[in-house]
Amino acid sequence: MDVRTCLIVDDSRIIRKVARRIVEGLGFEVDEAADGIEALSHCAGLMPDVILLDWNMPVMDGLTFLRRLRATPGGDRPKVLFCTIETAPDRIAEALSAGADDYVMKPFDSEILHSKLSEVGAV
Amino acid sequence: MTQEDFDRLQALMASRAGFRLGRDRINLAEHRLAPVARREGFDTVEAMLGTLWTRPVASLGWAVIEALLNPETWFRRDRAMFDTFATELLPAIARARPDGLVRVWSAGCSSGQEAYSLAIGALDTGTHVEIIATDLSQRAVERGRSGVFSAFEIQRGLSARTMLRWFDRADDAWVTRPALRDAVRFARHNLMDAPVDAARFDVIFCRHVLGDMDPQKRGQVVDGLERRLVDDGVLVLGTDERIDGDTIAFRPVGGRPGLFVKAPSALSRAA
Numbered sequence: 507m508d509v510r511t512c513l514i515v516d517d518s519r520i521i522r523k524v525a526r527r528i529v530e531g532l533g534f535e536v537d538e539a540a541d542g543i544e545a546l547s548h549c550a551g552l553m554p555d556v557i558l559l560d561w562n563m564p565v566m567d568g569l570t571f572l573r574r575l576r577a578t579p580g581g582d583r584p585k586v587l588f589c590t591i592e593t594a595p596d597r598i599a600e601a602l603s604a605g606a607d608d609y610v611m612k613p614f615d616s617e618i619l620h621s622k623l624s625e626v627g628a629v
Numbered sequence: 630m631t632q633e634d635f636d637r638l639q640a641l642m643a644s645r646a647g648f649r650l651g652r653d654r655i656n657l658a659e660h661r662l663a664p665v666a667r668r669e670g671f672d673t674v675e676a677m678l679g680t681l682w683t684r685p686v687a688s689l690g691w692a693v694i695e696a697l698l699n700p701e702t703w704f705r706r707d708r709a710m711f712d713t714f715a716t717e718l719l720p721a722i723a724r725a726r727p728d729g730l731v732r733v734w735s736a737g738c739s740s741g742q743e744a745y746s747l748a749i750g751a752l753d754t755g756t757h758v759e760i761i762a763t764d765l766s767q768r769a770v771e772r773g774r775s776g777v778f779s780a781f782e783i784q785r786g787l788s789a790r791t792m793l794r795w796f797d798r799a800d801d802a803w804v805t806r807p808a809l810r811d812a813v814r815f816a817r818h819n820l821m822d823a824p825v826d827a828a829r830f831d832v833i834f835c836r837h838v839l840g841d842m843d844p845q846k847r848g849q850v851v852d853g854l855e856r857r858l859v860d861d862g863v864l865v866l867g868t869d870e871r872i873d874g875d876t877i878a879f880r881p882v883g884g885r886p887g888l889f890v891k892a893p894s895a896l897s898r899a900a
Contacts, residue, residue: 618781618784624708
């Protein structure tokens with residue numbers, strides 16, 4: 507089986523590090539991006555299997571990235587999990603309707619991430 | 630806590646709850662009992678246990694027992710089983726019942742995630758169900774009945790879509806919507822007690838409960854489940870759990886780990 511890849515998009519280096527440790531533990535090969543533009547250019551080169559996506563980031567936020575990604579050829583393929591501190595139900599619904607496969611409220615732990623990734627069929 | 634205290638705790642857990650408190654659990658016991666001691670007005674765990682040993686097992690004893698049970702649970706644990714329940718078991722049993730009603734028991738429900746997961750499956754498929762959720766721990770039963778879950782608990786096993794459909798946010802917590810909460814009835818029950826009424830169920834979920842029990846007590850508990858299950862009912866255990874050493878009343882369903890039906894020898898002695 508091919509190695510599964512995961513792109514972690516978050517402007518916090520600490521969050522990226524924590525998330526990286528968890529998804530590497532689940533067998534993913536991990537890349538990182540600090541904002542939506544970086545993430546888009548990464549996806550133009552190599553479309554990952556899974557994207558963990560923060561909402562509020564400088565340069566380009568997560569929601570804008572997601573809409574652009576889904577409009578890109580092949581951009582419907584990655585499973586996208588929003589991972590943000592935003593917990594208002596209407597914001598969660600907004601993220602889902604923009605094309606996110608699931609939504610994780612921070613803070614999360616490895617059990618939550620594992621369970622969310624199983625629920626979308628990524629592990 | 631002294632070794633003698635721990636030995637007595639082990640005996641208490643085995644005799645009252647059928648629970649096997651492993652020898653390696655002394656630190657865990659100390660840690661779990663500290664808040665109980667504070668709540669009950671004792672300065673230390675040892676002082677509380679000292680009092681406990683001089684009295685018959687009453688509310689203090691049960692508070693101690695509850696704190697030492699294994700409360701680990703999450704939504705849709707062993708998720709495939711919930712799909713089996715919703716898409717296979719429920720329609721098959723509902724068809725076989727004249728009123729279409731399926732009676733379900735979540736035995737050892739802890740804080741209720743399993744029972745609510747079952748209720749979501751039933752409500753999503755429009756099946757008419759009655760779900761009873763029981764646990765030995767009164768505190769767990771009350772938590773389940775409240776339907777309030779932390780952000781950690783609600784995310785463990787539930788997709789965000791399911792969460793939004795069935796739960797409302799209240800501050801940092803998530804609360805079951807009335808339609809979901811009303812689908813589950815919670816009650817305290819000790820699986821060690823023999824059935825005293827005629828309630829029977831079509832499906833019994835008793836997962837990750839027997840594995841923590843004293844092997845000497847497991848057979849008795851499984852026999853109690855058998856008496857509570859209708860002849861064409863299904864017993865659901867954790868996918869890795871086995872009971873072939875404890876009972877001849879059930880046989881596993883081939884190729885379906887976790888599913889058990891009554892063995893021919895256990896069918897309707899009354900018939």
